[in-house]
Amino acid sequence: MMKTFSVETVVSVLQSVVPAEERRVPLHEPVFEGNEWLYVKECLDTGWVSSVGKYVDRFEQMLCEYTGVKHAVAVVNGTAALHICLKLVDVQPGDEVLIPALTFVATANAVHYCGAIPHFVDSSQKTLGLDPVKLEQYLQEIADVRTDGCWNRQTGRRIKAVVPMHTFGHPVDLDRLVDVCQRYRLELVEDAAESLGSYYKGKHTGNWGKMSALSFNGNKLVTTGGGGAILTNDESLGRLAKHLTTTAKVPHPWAFLHDMVGYNYRLPNINAALGCAQLEKLPKFIERKRSLVQTYLHAFEKIEGVQLFTEPSFAESNYWLQVLLLDESYKDHRDELLEATDRAKIQTRPVWTPLHRLPMFQQCPRMDVSLAEQLERRIINIPSSPNLEAANHGEA
Incomplete structure (x- = not known):
């Protein structure tokens, strides 16, 4: 009753x-309830607490093994991860980036950090995330597809990328979204901040976009205190992501040589140690x-x-x-x-x-x-x- x-x-x-x-x-x-105390204590005992250490490498490798993505780069938080993802798919100042209106503010903030403009789209009742069917109908009304990309007829700006967020861990309809992106020449960047451990048709989220972002904030399923990761299946982009997030420093025994404007986004070893223990559970x-x-x-x-x-x-x-x-x-x-x-x-x-x-x-x-x-x-x-x-x- x-x-x-x-x-x-x-x-x-x-x-x-x-x-x-x-x-x-x-x-x-x-x-x-696992090896958190043991791994963090090792960092303290050995002094390897900053952005270099075995746990950073191990954490990245564990993320690759768990998600099936070829390259993972650990960074300070999910917003930083998403910022670098957008830069690496060539989001430029003045571009528009399609994102759900119903998402955490970090999704839009990362777009703004690139000098780009958030362009808000509707949600799906089925997933609570971005609705690819409505998006396609909308693009039919406002978008021109040219040899140099997708352009908004109403604003005159390039629409460069789509960033779906897998809301509360529920994957969006990725097959349909990938199809829309291909037909409208849009880059797909997954905001997978909430979806570590979620699968779309048997494959882990983060594998559909050219780049994807994870978060390990204190309230996430796996936490490093604060932290995030960049995921990609593109080897060159993976290397570039690591370079950019470590101040673009050129390897050298002692000289401070930097060949690009980089970002101090690297995850510390002590945080990665916590993440390794969390991933085990x-x-x-x-x-x-x-x-x-x-x-x-x-x-x-x-x-x-x-x-x-x-x-x-x-x-x-x-x-x-x-x-x-x-x-x-x-x-x-x-x-x-x-x-x-x-x-x-x-x-x-x-x-x-x-x-x-x-x-x-x-x-x-x-x-x-x-x-x-x-x-x-x-x-x-x-x-x-x-x-x-x-x-x-x-x-x-």
């Missing part, structure tokens, strides 16, 4: 899943998070007006953050629900403010983004830490 929707009912269901504690139940907290983390999905699905299956968002049929998601999706008729209860969970010491949060509404991006071009705006009013993220499911099953 279905239960009538109420804020109190939703809070009660959440309390039945998350452990009752004196402290606030966080949205997503890191789990350190990633399969277990994902197993727990996918189990947590089933726990939440069972808990909410008979509550009217709210549903748990689940992965699209073509994907296997890491479920980085669990999503409660309010029915359109109950969207006005979103803030009331956020306030009620806060009082109950359960951390929840709304999705990001659509970027076209932020003051610095209000004048940027955009298509009709009505679904993104609708989703913003309906999405609530709920506690998603891997250790929640461990607690439910009595794991140490």
Whole structure:
């Protein structure tokens, strides 16, 4: 029998899943239960704590092995990774870059760092990420494809790239997006910041774009405290990414020779040590998070007006953050629900403010983004830490 929707009912269901504690139940907290102490202590004991050391190389190799991508370059954060990705696909000042309106602000910031202009597109109900079908329809209206690329008839600017973000770990429809990019001469750069451990049709995200970016922020499934990585299957771009992110210093026993304007974006060895230990546990983390999905699905299956968002049929998601999706008729209860969970010491949060509404991006071009705006009013993220499911099953 279905239960009538109420804020109190939703809070009660959440309390039945998350452990009752004196402290606030966080949205997503890191789990350190492997070799983190051992590896970090080795860095401290040996003095190899900065941007050179064996753990940086090992971390990059582990990322390649896990994702299937040929080259990985560890950097200070996901935004830096995305910045370099855009530069390496030749995004120039004045270019437009197509990005979802519903994404974290870092996606647009990285575009701006290149002197380029974010161009906002709508989301898909199926993935919560960029909708390639709507994008193609929109490009048919505004784009001219020439020998020198794709041009916006309305602004007169070149449209250089598309940056899909795999929202909360759910991959976008990459086959369709790749097809759109090929026909409109657009570079594809995947913002895979949230999707380490997610697969599209059996292949890890980050393998479709010429360049891709990961994040290892403290709230990610794998954390290095702060950190990110550039992924590519292009050997020359991989070498150039490493060169640019290490101040473009030419190897030499003692001389300071730099042959390009570079960036001090290299990840320190001590952070990479933490990342190596975290990657060793990633399969277990994902197993727990996918189990947590089933726990939440069972808990909410008979509550009217709210549903748990689940992965699209073509994907296997890491479920980085669990999503409660309010029915359109109950969207006005979103803030009331956020306030009620806060009082109950359960951390929840709304999705990001659509970027076209932020003051610095209000004048940027955009298509009709009505679904993104609708989703913003309906999405609530709920506690998603891997250790929640461990607690439910009595794991140490």
